[in-house]
Amino acid sequence: xxxxxxxxxxxxxxxxxxxxxxxxxxxxxxxxxxxxxxxxxxxxxxxxxxxxxxxxxxxxxxxxxxxxxxxxxxxxxxxxxxxxxxxxxxxxxxxxxxxxxxxxxxxxxxxxxxxxxxxxxxxxxxxxxxxxxxxxxxxxxxxxxxxxxxxxxxxxxxxxxxxxxxxxxxxxxxxxxxxxxxxxxxxxxxxxxxxxxxxxxxxxxxxxxxxxxxxxxxxxxxxxxxxxxxxxxxxxxxxxxxxxxxxxxxxxxxxxxxxxxxxxxxxxxxxxxxxxxxxxxxxxxxxxxxxxxxxxxxxxxxxxxxxxxxxxxxxxxxxxxxxxxxxxxxxxxxxxxxxxxxxxxxxxxxxxxxxxxxxxxxxxxxxxxxxxxxxxxxxxxxxxxxxxxxxxxxxxxxxxxxxxxxxxxxxxxxxxxxxxxxxxxxxxxxxxxxxxxxxxxxxxxxxxx
Amino acid sequence: xxxxxxxxxxxxxxxxxxxxxxxxxxxxxxxxxxxxxxxxxxxxxxxxxxxxxxxxxxxxxxxxxxxxxxxxxxxxxxxxxxxxxxxxxxxxxxxxxxxxxxxxxxxxxxxxxxxxxxxxxxxxxxxxxxxxxxxxxxxxxxxxxxxxxxxxxxxxxxxxxxxxxxxxxxxxxxxxxxxxxxxxxxxxxxxxxxxxxxxxxxxxxxxxxxxxxxxxxxxxxxxxxxxxxxxxxxxxxxxxxxxxxxxxxxxxxxxxxxxxxxxxxxxxxxxxxxxxxxxxxxxxxxxxxxxxxxxxxxxxxxxxxxxxxxxxxxxxxxxxxxxxxxxxxxxx
Numbered sequence: 150x151x152x153x154x155x156x157x158x159x160x161x162x163x164x165x166x167x168x169x170x171x172x173x174x175x176x177x178x179x180x181x182x183x184x185x186x187x188x189x190x191x192x193x194x195x196x197x198x199x200x201x202x203x204x205x206x207x208x209x210x211x212x213x214x215x216x217x218x219x220x221x222x223x224x225x226x227x228x229x230x231x232x233x234x235x236x237x238x239x240x241x242x243x244x245x246x247x248x249x250x251x252x253x254x255x256x257x258x259x260x261x262x263x264x265x266x267x268x269x270x271x272x273x274x275x276x277x278x279x280x281x282x283x284x285x286x287x288x289x290x291x292x293x294x295x296x297x298x299x300x301x302x303x304x305x306x307x308x309x310x311x312x313x314x315x316x317x318x319x320x321x322x323x324x325x326x327x328x329x330x331x332x333x334x335x336x337x338x339x340x341x342x343x344x345x346x347x348x349x350x351x352x353x354x355x356x357x358x359x360x361x362x363x364x365x366x367x368x369x370x371x372x373x374x375x376x377x378x379x380x381x382x383x384x385x386x387x388x389x390x391x392x393x394x395x396x397x398x399x400x401x402x403x404x405x406x407x408x409x410x411x412x413x414x415x416x417x418x419x420x421x422x423x424x425x426x427x428x429x430x431x432x433x434x435x436x437x438x439x440x441x442x443x444x445x446x447x448x449x450x451x452x453x454x455x456x457x458x459x460x461x462x463x464x465x466x467x468x469x470x471x472x473x474x475x476x477x478x479x480x481x482x483x484x485x486x487x488x489x490x491x492x493x494x495x496x497x498x499x500x501x502x503x504x505x506x507x508x509x510x511x512x513x514x515x516x517x518x519x520x521x522x523x524x525x526x527x528x529x530x531x532x533x534x535x536x537x538x539x540x541x542x543x544x545x546x547x548x549x550x551x552x553x554x555x556x557x558x559x560x561x562x563x564x565x566x567x568x569x570x571x572x573x574x575x576x577x578x579x580x581x582x583x584x585x586x587x588x589x590x591x592x593x594x595x596x597x598x
Numbered sequence: 599x600x601x602x603x604x605x606x607x608x609x610x611x612x613x614x615x616x617x618x619x620x621x622x623x624x625x626x627x628x629x630x631x632x633x634x635x636x637x638x639x640x641x642x643x644x645x646x647x648x649x650x651x652x653x654x655x656x657x658x659x660x661x662x663x664x665x666x667x668x669x670x671x672x673x674x675x676x677x678x679x680x681x682x683x684x685x686x687x688x689x690x691x692x693x694x695x696x697x698x699x700x701x702x703x704x705x706x707x708x709x710x711x712x713x714x715x716x717x718x719x720x721x722x723x724x725x726x727x728x729x730x731x732x733x734x735x736x737x738x739x740x741x742x743x744x745x746x747x748x749x750x751x752x753x754x755x756x757x758x759x760x761x762x763x764x765x766x767x768x769x770x771x772x773x774x775x776x777x778x779x780x781x782x783x784x785x786x787x788x789x790x791x792x793x794x795x796x797x798x799x800x801x802x803x804x805x806x807x808x809x810x811x812x813x814x815x816x817x818x819x820x821x822x823x824x825x826x827x828x829x830x831x832x833x834x835x836x837x838x839x840x841x842x843x844x845x846x847x848x849x850x851x852x853x854x855x856x857x858x859x860x861x862x863x864x865x866x867x868x869x870x871x872x873x874x875x876x877x878x879x880x881x882x883x884x885x886x887x888x889x890x891x892x893x894x895x896x897x898x899x900x901x902x903x904x905x906x907x908x909x910x911x912x913x914x915x916x917x918x919x920x921x922x923x924x925x926x927x928x929x930x
Contacts, residue, residue, distance in 0.1 A: 163922070166624075168622055168624070169622075332622065403922065403923065407922075413922065413923055413924075414923055415923050415924050415927075416921050416922075416923035416924050416925060416926050416927065417923075417926055417927045418923070457612070482612050483612070484612055485612065486612040486614070487612065487613070487614065487615055488614065488615055488616070488617065488621060489614050490619075490621055494619075494620060494621040494622045495619060495620045495621075495622065496619050496620070497619055497621065498619065499615070499616040499617055499618075499619075499621065500614075500616065501614060501615075501616045503614075515621075517621055521621075521622065522617070522621055522622075523625075524623045524625065525625070525628055528629055528686065528727070528728075529725075529726065529727050529728030529729060530728050531629055531632070531688075531727065531728040531865055531866050532728065532865050532866050532868075532870055533629075533632060533814075533865040534816065534865060534870045534871075535627065535813075537870055537871060537872075537919075538813075541922065542921050542922045542923070543919045543920065543921050543922045544919070544921055545870055545871065545918065545919065547870070548870070548914075562926075563918060564918060565918075565920075565921045565925060565926050566926075567926040568921035568922075568923070568925075568926050571619070573619055573620030576620050576623065577620050577622060577623050577624055578623075578624055578627060579623070579627075580627040580628045580629050580631065580632060581628075581629055581728070582623065584618065586618065586619060586620060587618040590618070
């Protein structure tokens with residue numbers, strides 16, 4: 150028995166913040182295809198769930214798209230080689246989130262697709278939006294699993310798990326997330342403008358797999374071109390394009406569901422508990438590629454942006470290429486660059502090693518300069534309540550943070566520390582420069598043990 | 599298609615740092631800026647105080663600001679060895695509000711002692727800015743009110759032969775003790791007797807609205823406080839308690855508006871949650887009316903605020919908001 154709290158869909162959500170967007174740095178740049186690198190290092194764990202085991206040995210020759218690692222676990226996703234080449238000695242990398250993960254490095258060898266040919270294979274050409282009934286739900290789920298598709302908005306949860314039907318939790322709505330509420334990032338915006346047909350095809354297929362009757366695409370109002378492109382691509386397909394208000398974190402799945410459907414995802418629960426599956430636009434395009442073209446997820450679009458990068462761009466890159474090579478392809482770092490962030494400025498992880506490989510969930514490379522990241526020295530909390538006014542989850546961030554700082558886990562729990570999604574609104578607003586999110590993470594870690 | 603363009607050798611390589619997210623912050627929001635907002639909001643009140651009380655107001659407020667800052671420096675920086683906190687302007691705000699809450703006639707030593715009590719007993723003993731339970735200015739005001747009851751009693755406000763406005767009792771005293779009929783327009787404009795900052799309703803409203811628009815003060819507190827006072831004052835009017843003090847007199851007279859906008863809204867000593875702010879405002883309003891109607895004092899804002907300050911930790915405890923999506927489920 151499911152109980153769903155439903156409110157009026159107001160196209161927005163309570164609280165949240167309006168940080169400066171800085172989308173202008175990259176939003177006008179069409180997606181470019183990066184030159185095929187001499188080497189990629191494909192991490193064996195790029196998703197939430199069980200890590201993959203390598204299925205190739207050193208010195209094996211692999212084709213582009215060959216499986217490099219897989220797992221029998223249900224919550225896992227295989228990884229594939231984006232290039233043709235030779236497997237070299239296994240390595241280890243530290244992903245931006247801090248996990249040490251083994252990699253399968255592949256050295257380019259033989260003919261590679263380059264430039265427009267890569268674009269044509271991944272996103273180009275025609276994408277049918279009718280006649281997709283020929284694909285059974287089971288076949289779609291299998292194709293998605295075989296292609297190693299995971300949530301490309303950042304969380305990297307294996308997509309086939311979300312699309313597998315479960316009679317106990319029926320799905321009525323598939324929500325495609327085109328909000329891209331993180332400042333600076335423009336990859337999803339560009340993808341919606343340039344590959345709208347693939348996104349629609351993927352959305353229809355995903356809805357069919359999950360058994361959803363309704364398909365919606367939520368896009369923030371600050372992306373008029375993307376809204377227009379998606380609306381015309383969706384014409385006649387029954388897919389609803391919904392313009393939601395621009396506010397951070399509108400792209401959080403709980404916030405998007407609240408804005409479009411007025412439903413509340415229970416704390417600790419998932420959208421599927423209230424009949425919704427949420428997928429990012431890039432994931433949707435990847436689903437179309439997997440089902441209609443048999444393409445594994447080997448490439449993704451990401452934004453390279455920030456005042457610390459010489460030429461901001463939106464790039465289509467092979468997964469496993471290093472952050473350093475992507476930075477170099479955009480003219481390198483400017484002399485005043487101080488921080489390289491994997492993802493957006495609000496929730497992204499800063500990285501200290503540019504050899505780190507790109508994974509399926511990497512949505513951007515953001516390079517910030519000193520004036521952008523500087524904040525005043527920390528002072529005492531004056532209980533002004535700006536964090537409370539900002540928190541989209543209706544928490545009292547300063548109480549959780551200070552409880553965590555003093556190791557008072559009971560107090561942190563009383564203030565619902567584990568409900569925090571670390572969106573960063575509170576720390577962004579804090580006039581005392583208290584590292585609220587980081588302190589809350591400490592409390593969450595202690596309470597999760 | 600992008601060609602790889604390596605960084606030219608002559609460019610110095612930037613040093614990359616790591617730090618936890620979020621990587622952006624709203625640099626326009628600082629504690630200092632909030633304090634500055636309060637001072638800006640008090641400008642109309644200060645202008646009215648100078649207009650009504652001439653140089654008495656300048657001296658009193660100036661002395662309190664200097665004393666508060668001196669107390670902050672001596673007690674917090676020198677005695678406790680804390681880094682200088684004068685720059686955040688919180689001591690200056692305490693000084694301005696304290697000065698405006700004193701009568702024009704208070705002797706210089708009263709202002710100095712009140713300032714040291716405000717900063718020392720009101721703030722530093724609790725651990726400095728942000729750590730205090732009670733509003734520091736009101737702690738200082740209460741300290742001298744009890745210590746120097748003669749020079750701060752209702753008689754302190756009245757003096758014949760000096761300024762014109764101070765030849766009569768303060769409006770609430772007159773209405774309560776002498777059953778005089780009080781005109782409303784002077785209460786609104788401010789050319790009446792009283793503590794320096796409380797006489798002009800229009801000045802308090804102007805500054806208060808600025809604070810609410812800047813979101814430096816939470817609207818929930820003044821709204822619930824004033825609404826409660828209106829309801830209780832209407833009840834008192836209907837019941838015929840002090841027949842010359844109507845709802846309008848309770849609203850415009852005394853330090854109700856000054857307290858509602860500038861004292862009760864002190865973030866440090868008021869609750870953090872929306873529900874808590876409503877409770878705090880309503881409680882303060884009710885306490886003000888109880889003191890005004892049933893005690894020997896003509897005015898009750900100071901004691902009402904201090905009383906409710908003491909309840910804030912409890913109010914915070916009662917009003918922990920339920921997260922969006924409900925409480926965190928217990929782990930099985």
